[in-house]
Amino acid sequence: MSVRVVARIRPLLKLECAKDTIVEGSPAGAERPGSPTLVRIPNPKNESESFSFQFHGVYDQEATQQEIFEKEISPTVKHLFGGFDVTIFAYGVTGTGKTHTMRGGKSLADRGVIPRLLSAIYRRSRKIEKDSGGETSVEVAMSYYEIYNDRVYDLFEAPEKRTAAGLPIRDNGGKTVVVGLSERTCWTLKEFEQLYDQANVNRSTSATKVRHLVLDRLNAHSSRSHAIVCIKVTQTSPTQTRTSTVSAIDLAGSEDNRRTDNNKDRLVESASINKSLFVLAQCVEAISKKQSRIPYRESKMTRILSLGQNNGLTVMILNLAPVRAFHLDTLSSLNFANRTKKIEVNEVENEPVFRAANGPGGAKPGPAHVSGANIQRQPLRPLAAATNSNALPTIHENARKADKPVKQFSVYSDTRKPGRGSTVSAAGGAGAAARFQPGGNKRSLANGSGPFARPAKAIRPNADTAARGIRSAATAMAAAEPALSKDQLEALIERLVEEKLASKSAPSSSDAKRSTADAGAAAHQQLQIPPDLQRRLEALEHRVDETEDRSRKEGLQYLLLARQHAARGEDGAALRMYGLARPFFPGNEKLAGKMRALEERIGGGDEDETLAPAPVSRKLARAKKTCDDDDDQDGDYEDAADDDYEDDDGFRFKHKSAPRKRTAAKASSKPKVAVFRDEYDAEDADGAAVALLQAPRTPRTQHLLRVINSRDVAAIRNLRGVGAKKAEAIVNALCEAHHEEELITDLAQLGGLKGVGSKTVENMRAGILV
Numbered sequence: 222m223s224v225r226v227v228a229r230i231r232p233l234l235k236l237e238c239a240k241d242t243i244v245e246g247s248p249a250g251a252e253r254p255g256s257p258t259l260v261r262i263p264n265p266k267n268e269s270e271s272f273s274f275q276f277h278g279v280y281d282q283e284a285t286q287q288e289i290f291e292k293e294i295s296p297t298v299k300h301l302f303g304g305f306d307v308t309i310f311a312y313g314v315t316g317t318g319k320t321h322t323m324r325g326g327k328s329l330a331d332r333g334v335i336p337r338l339l340s341a342i343y344r345r346s347r348k349i350e351k352d353s354g355g356e357t358s359v360e361v362a363m364s365y366y367e368i369y370n371d372r373v374y375d376l377f378e379a380p381e382k383r384t385a386a387g388l389p390i391r392d393n394g395g396k397t398v399v400v401g402l403s404e405r406t407c408w409t410l411k412e413f414e415q416l417y418d419q420a421n422v423n424r425s426t427s428a429t430k431v432r433h434l435v436l437d438r439l440n441a442h443s444s445r446s447h448a449i450v451c452i453k454v455t456q457t458s459p460t461q462t463r464t465s466t467v468s469a470i471d472l473a474g475s476e477d478n479r480r481t482d483n484n485k486d487r488l489v490e491s492a493s494i495n496k497s498l499f500v501l502a503q504c505v506e507a508i509s510k511k512q513s514r515i516p517y518r519e520s521k522m523t524r525i526l527s528l529g530q531n532n533g534l535t536v537m538i539l540n541l542a543p544v545r546a547f548h549l550d551t552l553s554s555l556n557f558a559n560r561t562k563k564i565e566v567n568e569v570e571n572e573p574v575f576r577a578a579n580g581p582g583g584a585k586p587g588p589a590h591v592s593g594a595n596i597q598r599q600p601l602r603p604l605a606a607a608t609n610s611n612a613l614p615t616i617h618e619n620a621r622k623a624d625k626p627v628k629q630f631s632v633y634s635d636t637r638k639p640g641r642g643s644t645v646s647a648a649g650g651a652g653a654a655a656r657f658q659p660g661g662n663k664r665s666l667a668n669g670s671g672p673f674a675r676p677a678k679a680i681r682p683n684a685d686t687a688a689r690g691i692r693s694a695a696t697a698m699a700a701a702e703p704a705l706s707k708d709q710l711e712a713l714i715e716r717l718v719e720e721k722l723a724s725k726s727a728p729s730s731s732d733a734k735r736s737t738a739d740a741g742a743a744a745h746q747q748l749q750i751p752p753d754l755q756r757r758l759e760a761l762e763h764r765v766d767e768t769e770d771r772s773r774k775e776g777l778q779y780l781l782l783a784r785q786h787a788a789r790g791e792d793g794a795a796l797r798m799y800g801l802a803r804p805f806f807p808g809n810e811k812l813a814g815k816m817r818a819l820e821e822r823i824g825g826g827d828e829d830e831t832l833a834p835a836p837v838s839r840k841l842a843r844a845k846k847t848c849d850d851d852d853d854q855d856g857d858y859e860d861a862a863d864d865d866y867e868d869d870d871g872f873r874f875k876h877k878s879a880p881r882k883r884t885a886a887k888a889s890s891k892p893k894v895a896v897f898r899d900e901y902d903a904e905d906a907d908g909a910a911v912a913l914l915q916a917p918r919t920p921r922t923q924h925l926l927r928v929i930n931s932r933d934v935a936a937i938r939n940l941r942g943v944g945a946k947k948a949e950a951i952v953n954a955l956c957e958a959h960h961e962e963e964l965i966t967d968l969a970q971l972g973g974l975k976g977v978g979s980k981t982v983e984n985m986r987a988g989i990l991v
C-alpha cells in the first residue's frame with residue numbers, strides 16, 4: 222500500500238488577487254468521472270508550458286472541509302477499528318492552509334480533519350457498543366505533543382512547566398514512542414474538544430510577518446512547531462482487546478527566510494523547521510532512490526513520522542497556495558509530494574491480545590502482542606520496487622477509477638519510470654497505489670525485510686544490562702557500526718552536547734530567545750539547577766538518545782526522567798520513574814535506597830521541610846560540590862545506579878505546594894511564569910503604577926520584557942490578567958508598532974502599547990512569582 226497523497230489548493234485570501242492565480246486543480250467529480258486528478262502549474266522559466274502532477278485526489282479552491290473529510294479521512298476510520306494504525310499529515314509551505322485543514326475553525330462547517338475524525342470515531346464506538354449488546358466497550362485516549370526546535374513537548378503541559386530538554390523518544394518494538402507523554406481518556410466528543418482546545422493554546426505559534434504571503438499581512442498564528450495528536454482506540458470484548466492508533470500531524474510550514482521579516486528567534490525556529498522538513502525530503506529521496514541508509518534519525522519529526530508510515534495507512538494532504546508569490550515553493554512541494562506518493566508502506570495490523578480461555582470453547586489462548594519486541598521496524602520502500610501481489614479492495618473509490626497513466630512533465634518530478642508490468646505507475650497508479658489489504662492477507666512481518674530492512678536486534682536480558690552504562694552502550698554502538706570508532710562516537714556525542722550548550726549560553730540567545738520552550742528553561746535556571754547537573758542531564762539524554770540498546774536505553778530513560786522530576790522537587794513522579802527503571806537494574810541497592818528515601822519523604826508528608834530555605838541551599842551546596850568533584854565521571858554511567866544517584870536528593874526546590882504559603886492576594890489559579898527575587902515588591906503592594914513604569918529593570922521586569930519580546934502568544938497568555946485574546950492583541954500591537962528586530966526595552970514602552978496600559982503592566986509584572 223502506498224502513501225495516499227491528496228492535494229488541496231486553498232482559496233484566495235483577502236489581499237490576494239485572482240489575476241495572480243497560477244495553480245489549477247482538476248479534481249475528480251461527477252462531471253469528470255474516471256479522469257485523472259491533476260494539479261497544473263506553469264513552468265517558471267517558460268510560462269507557456271505547464272507541469273502536471275497527478276495525485277490520488279485533488280481538491281480545488283471550492284472544496285469544503287466536509288468534502289475532504291468524507292472522501293479522504295472517513296474511509297480510514299473503518300480500518301482503524303479493524304486494527305490498523307492510521308497516519309494523516311498536512312504538508313505545505315507556511316500559510317497554505319495546513320492548520321485550517323487539520324484543525325479548522327470553530328463553526329460546524331469549518332471544523333477540520335481532527336475534530337471530524339473524532340466525531341466519526343465516537344459514532345462508530347457507540348455503534349459497536351450497541352451492536353454487541355454492551356459486550357464490547359471502546360475507550361478513546363488522546364495524547365498531544367509538539368516538536369519545537371527538535372525537542373518534544375507535551376501539549377497538555379503548560380509551557381512554563383516544560384523541561385528545557387523536552388521529552389525523550391525511543392523505539393519500542395518498531396514504534397517510536399515519546400517517553401513520559403501524558404495520555405488522557407476522553408469519553409465524549411465534548412471532553413476531547415475541551416482538551417484539544419486547551420492544549421492548542423500551549424502550541425508554539427507566533428506572529429510572523431510573511432512579506433511574500435499576502436502583502437505584509439501579519440500571520441499571527443504561524444505554527445512554529447510540528448503538532449501531533451495521537452488517538453488511541455482500545456476495543457475490549459470478553460475475548461480480546463485490540464488497540465490501534467490514529468496520528469494526525471500538522472507539520473510546521475517551511476519558509477524562505479529571505480522573504481520573511483523573521484527576527485533572530487524566528488530564524489532559529491525557522492532553521493529548525495526547515496531542517497526537519499529537509500531531512501524528511503531526504504528520507505523520501507533516499508527511499509525512492511533505494512538507498513540503503515534512510516536518514517530517519519536525523520530529526521525527531523522524521524523518526525516519529527516514519528513509524529506512522531511504516532505501520533498502517535498513511536494519508537498526506539499537500540496544502541498549496543494558488544498564487545504566483547508561492548510559485549517556486551509550490552513546485553518544490555509538488556515535487557516532494559510526487560516522490561512521497563511512490564512510497565510503499567508495509568501495513569501491519571495490530572493484532573488483538575486474546576484473553577485466557579475460560580473453558581471449553583473459550584477464546585483462543587496465548588498473547589499475540591504486536592507492540593512488543595517481536596515487531597521489527599517496517600521499512601518504507603519505493604512503490605515501483607514492490608510487488609503488490611494481493612489485489613484487494615481499495616479504500617478510496619475515486620482512486621480506483623484513475624488507473625490510466627497520464628503524461629506527466631518530469632522536469633521537476635522524479636525521472637525514474639516504473640517498468641512495464643509494474644503493479645503501479647508513478648503517475649497514474651492511484652488506483653493500485655491505494656490498495657489495501659485487510660488483516661487476513663497482510664504481509665508477514667518477516668517478509669517486510671526488503672532491501673532497506675534493518676537487522677533485528679536481540680534484546681539482552683535485563684541482568685546483563687544492569688551493570689552497563691551509557692559509555693558501554695556507546696562502545697556497543699561503535700562495534701555495531703563499524704564506520705564509527707569508539708573515540709569518534711565519544712567525540713560526536715561530546716560535540717553535540719557542546720553545541721547544545723553553546724547555543725543555550727550564547728549571548729544573543731539569553732535575552733531575545735525566550736520563546737515558549739525557553740520559558741521553561743528560564744524557570745529551571747531560576748530554580749538554580751546547578752549548571753553541572755543541567756549539563757549532565759542533557760548529556761545523559763543525548764547519550765540515551767544515541768544508544769541503540771533498547772533494553773538499557775529504556776532503563777536509562779526512566780532514570781533520566783526520575784532525575785528531572787527529582788530536580789524539580791516532584792518526588793511522587795520521581796519515585797514512579799525510579800520504579801519503572803528498577804527492573805532494568807536488578808539488585809541495585811543504591812537505587813532501592815533512593816526509592817526508600819523518596820517513599821519515606823512522601824509518606825512523611827514533610828512539606829515544610831521541602832519549603833525550608835536552609836536545607837535547600839545546604840543540599841544545593843552539597844550537590845554542587847559533588848558535581849564539581851566528579852565532573853569528569855559524567856559519561857561513566859556504567860554505575861548509573863550506583864554513583865550518580867548519590868546526588869539526586871540534593872536537589873530539592875520549591876515544592877508544588879508552595880503557593881499555599883502565599884497570601885490570598887498573590888494566589889492565582891493561573892500557572893506562574895517563573896520564580897524571581899525582586900526588590901520592588903513594595904511597589905506591587907502599593908499599586909503605584911506610575912512609579913512602577915519608571916522603575917529600573919529588575920529581574921522581574923526583565924523577565925516580563927523577555928516574555929513580551931518573545932511575541933509568543935502562548936507564553937504571554939500565561940501572564941497574570943492576560944487571556945488568549947489579550948495575548949493576541951498584545952502580539953498584534955507589537956507587530957504593528959515595532960519592527961521585528963525592535964524589542965520593548967522598558968515598562969513605559971510596554972504600557973504605551975495599544976490596549977495595554979499601566980494597570981495591565983502592573984498586573985502582569987505582579988503575577989511573576991516572587
Ligand SMILES: Nc1ncnc2c1ncn2[C@@H]1O[C@H](COP(=O)(O)OP(=O)(O)OP(=O)(O)O)[C@@H](O)[C@H]1O
Nearest residue numbers: 231232314315316317318319320321443444473474
Ligand atoms: N480552505 C480554506 N478556506 C478558507 N481559508 C483558508 C483555507 N485554507 C487556509 N485558509 C486561511 O489561510 C490562512 C493561512 O492558513 P493556515 O494558518 O492554516 O496555514 P498554515 O499552512 O497552517 O500556516 P503555518 O505553517 O504558518 O502555520 C488562514 O487565515 C486560514 O484561515
